[in-house]
Amino acid sequence: xxxxxxxxxxxxxxxxxxxxxxxxxxxxxxxxxxxxxxxxxxxxxxxxxxxxxxxxxxxxxxxxxxxxxxxxxxxxxxxxxxxxxxxxxxxxxxxxxxxxxxxxxxxxxxxxxxxxxxxxxxxxxxxxxxxxxxxxxxxxxxxxxxxxxxxxxxxxxxxxxxxxxxxxxxxxxxxxxxxxxxxxxxxxxxxxxxxxxxxxxxxxxxxxxxxxxxxxxxxxxxxxxxxxxxxxxxxxxxxxxxxxxxxxxxxxxxxxxxxxxxxxxxxxxxxxxxxxxxxxxxxxxxxxxxxxxxxxxxxxxxxxxxxxxxxxxxxxxxxxxxxxxxxxxxxxxxxxxxxxxxxxxxxxxxxxxxxxxxxxxxxxxxxxxxxxxxxxxxxxxxxxxxxxxxxxxxxxxxxxxxxxxxxxxxxxxxxxxxxxxxxxxxxxxxxxxxxxxxxxxxxxxxxxxxxxxxxxxxxxxxxxxxxxxxxxxxxxxxxxxxxxxxxxxxxxxxxxxxxxxxxxxxxxxxxxxxxxxxxxxxxxxxxxxxxxxxxxxxxxxxxxxxxxxxxxxxxxxxxxxxxxxxxxxxxxxxxxxxxxxxxxxxxxxxxxxxxxxxxxxxxxxxxxxx
Amino acid sequence: xxxxxxxxxxxxxxxxxxxxxxxxxxxxxxxxxxxxxxxxxxxxxxxxxxxxxxxxxxxxxxxxxxxxxxxxxxxxxxxxxxxxxxxxxxxxxxxxxxxxxxxxxxxxxxxxxxxxxxxxxxxxxxxxxxxxxxxxxxxxxxxxxxxxxxxxxxxxxxxxxxxxxxxx
Numbered sequence: 071x072x073x074x075x076x077x078x079x080x081x082x083x084x085x086x087x088x089x090x091x092x093x094x095x096x097x098x099x100x101x102x103x104x105x106x107x108x109x110x111x112x113x114x115x116x117x118x119x120x121x122x123x124x125x126x127x128x129x130x131x132x133x134x135x136x137x138x139x140x141x142x143x144x145x146x147x148x149x150x151x152x153x154x155x156x157x158x159x160x161x162x163x164x165x166x167x168x169x170x171x172x173x174x175x176x177x178x179x180x181x182x183x184x185x186x187x188x189x190x191x192x193x194x195x196x197x198x199x200x201x202x203x204x205x206x207x208x209x210x211x212x213x214x215x216x217x218x219x220x221x222x223x224x225x226x227x228x229x230x231x232x233x234x235x236x237x238x239x240x241x242x243x244x245x246x247x248x249x250x251x252x253x254x255x256x257x258x259x260x261x262x263x264x265x266x267x268x269x270x271x272x273x274x275x276x277x278x279x280x281x282x283x284x285x286x287x288x289x290x291x292x293x294x295x296x297x298x299x300x301x302x303x304x305x306x307x308x309x310x311x312x313x314x315x316x317x318x319x320x321x322x323x324x325x326x327x328x329x330x331x332x333x334x335x336x337x338x339x340x341x342x343x344x345x346x347x348x349x350x351x352x353x354x355x356x357x358x359x360x361x362x363x364x365x366x367x368x369x370x371x372x373x374x375x376x377x378x379x380x381x382x383x384x385x386x387x388x389x390x391x392x393x394x395x396x397x398x399x400x401x402x403x404x405x406x407x408x409x410x411x412x413x414x415x416x417x418x419x420x421x422x423x424x425x426x427x428x429x430x431x432x433x434x435x436x437x438x439x440x441x442x443x444x445x446x447x448x449x450x451x452x453x454x455x456x457x458x459x460x461x462x463x464x465x466x467x468x469x470x471x472x473x474x475x476x477x478x479x480x481x482x483x484x485x486x487x488x489x490x491x492x493x494x495x496x497x498x499x500x501x502x503x504x505x506x507x508x509x510x511x512x513x514x515x516x517x518x519x520x521x522x523x524x525x526x527x528x529x530x531x532x533x534x535x536x537x538x539x540x541x542x543x544x545x546x547x548x549x550x551x552x553x554x555x556x557x558x559x560x561x562x563x564x565x566x567x568x569x570x571x572x573x574x575x576x577x578x579x580x581x582x583x584x585x586x587x588x589x590x591x592x593x594x595x596x597x598x599x600x601x602x603x604x605x606x607x608x609x610x611x612x613x614x615x616x617x618x619x620x621x622x623x624x625x626x627x628x629x630x631x632x633x634x635x636x637x638x639x640x641x642x643x644x645x646x647x648x649x650x651x652x653x654x655x656x657x658x659x660x661x662x663x664x665x666x667x668x669x670x671x672x673x674x675x676x677x678x679x680x
Numbered sequence: 681x682x683x684x685x686x687x688x689x690x691x692x693x694x695x696x697x698x699x700x701x702x703x704x705x706x707x708x709x710x711x712x713x714x715x716x717x718x719x720x721x722x723x724x725x726x727x728x729x730x731x732x733x734x735x736x737x738x739x740x741x742x743x744x745x746x747x748x749x750x751x752x753x754x755x756x757x758x759x760x761x762x763x764x765x766x767x768x769x770x771x772x773x774x775x776x777x778x779x780x781x782x783x784x785x786x787x788x789x790x791x792x793x794x795x796x797x798x799x800x801x802x803x804x805x806x807x808x809x810x811x812x813x814x815x816x817x818x819x820x821x822x823x824x825x826x827x828x829x830x831x832x833x834x835x836x837x838x839x840x841x842x843x844x845x846x847x848x
Binding site: 079080081082083086087089090093169170172173401402403404405406407408409410411 | 726728729730731732753757760761764765770773774777778780783784786788789790791792794
């Protein structure tokens with residue numbers, strides 16, 4: 071009966087409503103009061119794990135309407151140098167679209183970072199935190215290939231590197247000389263000896279002293295002369311052979327010698343053609359000086375590119391994996407409808423960062439639609455950097471946009487302009503032989519760049535009120551430095567093209583033109599000295615290699631004298647002389663016979679009364 | 681498991697209104713098929729605070745319907761596919777897709793959409809069928825079930841008394 075009288079409860083739970091109200095109140099209060107400390111702890115732990123060093127945060131504020139987060143006074147210790155902050159800022163505030171966050175997209179409506187500074191000193195040394203992920207990928211930046219010093223090589227270095235014709239021709243001459251010398255020696259040995267000459271002398275005297283009184287005597291004389299003639303014929307042939315050998319050898323040696331004499335000049339021409347001797351412009355003064363600086367910026371840009379690239383790749387991988395797992399689970403099919411506002415995985419719609427550079431210059435970095443999936447909204451990300459200077463006339467602006475497509479390729483283009491920028495103590499080149507520092511200058515310039523698989527950039531920079539100082543350790547470097555210190559203004563054109571990671575750099579400057587005349591004169595003198603020195607060395611090399619000194623040449627001439635003497639010695643025993651002698655003797659005998667007949671005739675005619 | 685079954689029997693055997701039990705079953709159908717972390721799931725949780733229904737039945741049947749949801753996903757996939765690809769609904773669905781709750785619930789997924797449609801469509805029939813079943817049970821089987829010692833022990837326990845008090 072008791073049960074029947076009991077009032078049945080209504081469909082609404084009054085106690086439940088109260089419980090709901092209390093629960094919502096408690097949750098809201100807990101969120102309101104605990105969210106900020108919880109977020110601070112979460113951010114600092116996350117950053118400490120990511121950077122591997124202590125992170126200090128003054129406070130974190132959470133705004134609920136619109137939903138957002140503000141981090142106040144963040145200092146991130148540099149893990150490599152604990153006494154320094156890697157970066158710090160006064161405040162970073164971000165307003166986030168909560169609904170998009172719930173869907174999984176980080177849509178930051180506005181992100182502002184105030185007073186961002188890098189590499190600042192810490193009041194107290196920070197602590198190193200052991201990171202869970204030690205796989206940090208560092209980007210090695212090798213030495214610039216463009217840096218190279220200005221060095222005029224020594225004559226010895228030039229000769230050592232060159233493939234010298236002089237050496238080859240010297241060897242050829244030496245070989246010719248040795249061959250021809252051997253042949254001449256053999257022919258000289260075949261010349262009549264002194265004994266042979268004495269013998270000829272004795273034979274000749276005997277012939278001379280031969281009294282020709284009768285035809286028998288004449289016949290005997292004729293025989294003696296024929297014997298002498300036969301002996302002489304062999305020796306004369308030897309002289310003749312020596313003579314023609316000498317002629318042939320001399321021709322060969324002369325040719326080789328002439329070639330050798332011409333070789334040093336040919337060598338010098340070869341050396342000269344490979345060196346910027348006649349055209350000091352080729353020494354690319356501006357490239358040598360500014361090459362390092364430009365390369366430095368390119369390396370920085372490449373570092374940034376390499377830093378961003380993994381995020382893009384990782385994003386692509388995650389998406390691919392998501393797709394794969396969805397396929398595996400077979401939990402239905404996602405049907406896509408056209409969204410009026412599509413958002414990438416993360417995006418910063420408005421970005422504003424106030425950066426304080428180490429030289430205390432303030433820069434305002436702004437951005438719109440910053441993300442790495444531009445294809446989602448088909449909207450490029452825009453960025454700009456502006457110098458916030460208090461100095462009148464000083465300005466620097468850079469603005470550009472980039473687009474990351476579906477395959478993760480980045481294309482970007484933009485332009486920059488600067489005017490009245492004060493350059494304080496800027497090291498331009500620090501090579502082994504030349505250190506150039508721009509102590510002060512006023513920089514103005516403009517340029518544009520475009521990266522679409524290939525890099526293309528044209529930049530013009532002009533420097534005024536320039537004061538260049540430095541140190542030089544070589545003669546040419548000193549020449550360059552001397553000339554540079556006289557420069558008060560110059561323009562610089564820097565063009566880049568080719569692959570982003572290894573672009574071709576072309577640096578042209580009217581500095582080259584300004585310096586050219588002075589440089590050319592001085593460099594020409596230096597090269598002229600080098601030319602003389604190198605040629606002298608070539609000559610020395612020639613003599614040393616050749617070993618063809620005056621004594622050798624005298625020896626060569628002696629051969630000539632030898633065969634001339636032998637020829638002279640035998641000249642009186644010549645065919646004509648011997649025939650003449652014989653004819654004289656014949657004539658003498660004839661005359662004698664005539665006289666004798668005359669006398670006989672006179673005697674006989676005396677009887678007839680004549 | 682036995683304890684849960686005993687509790688269920690105890691509830692069925694109690695003086696709890698059949699409509700409260702049926703509502704708990706119907707709400708469990710919504711949560712079981714759509715999940716707690718969904719717009720409809722959260723709405724049901726809020727309703728549980730406000731509307732009087734049996735929580736034990738709700739919890740037990742949520743688990744049962746969750747299993748059913750997985751088992752019949754091939755069916756809900758077909759329902760979802762049919763709805764999402766219907767030409768005449770494209771404009772409406774596109775408009776709905778612009779809303780956050782639609783995307784949060786992933787209702788562009790065929791299974792999710794099928795689960796929602798099926799559970800909502802089955803809500804009213806399940807409610808009334810449950811009332812009928814509870815009434816039928818109480819008329820024909822309650823006497824038999826009350827003879828179980830385990831039900832008697834449970835009804836005599838302190839926990840049950842506190843539970844019964846909260847129901848009032």
